[in-house]
Amino acid sequence: MSTPPSPHAAERSDATPVRIGALVPLTRPGWVEAGQHLLAGIELAVQECNGAGGIDGKPLELLVRDTAADPRRATAAVDELARLGVAAVAGEYHSVVARAAASRADALGLPFLCSSAVLDALTEEPTDWVARLPPPQSHGWRIYADFLLGAGHSRIAVAAEPSVYWAAGTGILREYLAPRGATVVGLDMRALTPAAVCDELVRHRATALLLLVGHPEPAVPLVRAVRHDPRLTGILVGAPAGQPEFATWATSLGADGTAVPFLRYLPERLSPLGRRVEAALRGRLGEAPSFVAFEGYDTIAVLADVLRSSGGDRARTAAYWPRVAVEGTRGRIRFSRTPGDSVWQCARTPVQVVDREPADPGRFRILHTG
CATH class of the missing domain: 3.40.50.2300 (Response regulator)
Structure with a gap:
């Protein structure tokens, strides 16, 4: 499944789109409702990014893959997305699936931003290719x-x-x-x-x-x-x-x-950005958005910032995690490493x-x- 860039972005530029892969559980035995909320946040942020000019004039294109809570399926999806030339992979809700995706992305040298999975040991060994938004379990x-x-x-x-x-x-x-x-x-x-x-x-x-x-x-x-x-x-x-x-x-x-x-994983009070995104997500979902939908939006907010700085180069993207300083829906997003962390971890996520x-x-x- 592919989410095309907005028509307005396409009119502004004939440039080759910057592709991002998104891993989400959309069929059972995956938690489908969580996957739908995660994807709604991701797609909203992609739409807004393209409406604002994309990545330095290049439209952002989303390639969505359903993991169905299956680690083997996620690993195969990461392989496929790497072959398709994505600049990065993002998403996933189920921790065991995210761990499989992170390990494969690390092996391939493909940046992976984990949106919603919390298992502490996301990779076996420390890596610079993987970052995570939610706090460790x-x-x-x-x-x-x-x-x-x-x-x-x-x-x-x-x-x-x-x-x-x-x-x-x-x-x-x-x-x-x-x-x-x-x-x-x-x-x-x-x-x-x-x-x-x-x-x-x-x-x-x-x-x-x-x-x-x-x-x-x-x-x-x-x-x-x-x-x-x-x-x-x-x-x-x-x-x-x-x-x-x-x-x-x-x-x-x-x-x-x-x-x-x-x-x-929400603050007691949303920021003005958070309130605006909440209203837009409610319109997309037909119900109140969960914290998982906000995680999806924040994922793309981070990746858009990183890709503008790295030019879509995978190695430069992975090197940029410690320099991220993005205003997210739930507060300022920065990444750090502490002893015992195997991946770049978002600091100060509200719980x-x-x-x-x-x-x-x-x-x-x-x-x-x-």
Whole structure:
């Protein structure tokens, strides 16, 4: 799929377009709604870039590839996009898929800006070819753990499916919470039904259950089972990975899906740019944009700035990450490296713990910031 440059940009210049590859999950088993929001933000920013003259008079052309949450498919897409001559690759929501794409981009010498995936070890070895907008998983999930402790939870159960991402999240929580007097009990969703999870929560006297599982299955039946078990009245149900962010969560669960805290990467108040982009994204999506849509917009804002400075040369693009200073929808975007980081990391990304308000599931409450 290719998004052509705007007609106005094409009229101004016959120059060969500057191509960017975009990786997004648009079919299942990928999280399609997240992919749609990510792509909406990317496409809006491309349209605005071309309306303002493109990259030094050259139109920006977007080549979209559906990863369907499949690492092998993402790797093949990076290979194809490299052959097509893209100046850079961007996008992806699923962490395991982004890791595969980042590793392949690194091997090919192709700049990759990760839009929305948080797994700490995005590449095995340090690389200058890869940069990332969202904070590492360890940063966000520690903020979530602080929220749990502040709310008085010290017996926490984690219902998890097998995944590198979920396993990493469980490890972060255990490592952070244990020295602070809290315990984390793992519940294997390969072996337990929702009813059996309820029995385990009672047996372990858990006060909080975290959903490290996919949506809608098994998240929706699991939430319903817990919410309607009289033994578990008052237990906190949380979803740090952000499943309740999207409208399908509220549609699927109604009142049962409220008061489920999750991580969101937005400031308490959007800047004027953020408010303008929010209105434009709402028009494209027909609903309130998620933080993932803002990540998509900011991705292109960064790449447009980098490509103007590098002239589209891949090596010069990769060398420019530490000099980025771009006004994004959620604040100033800069990249830095600290010991242990394998990629260039956006600094000071805002982090919130929020939930859907029980009295109005369409509204979000900010519970904690970090």
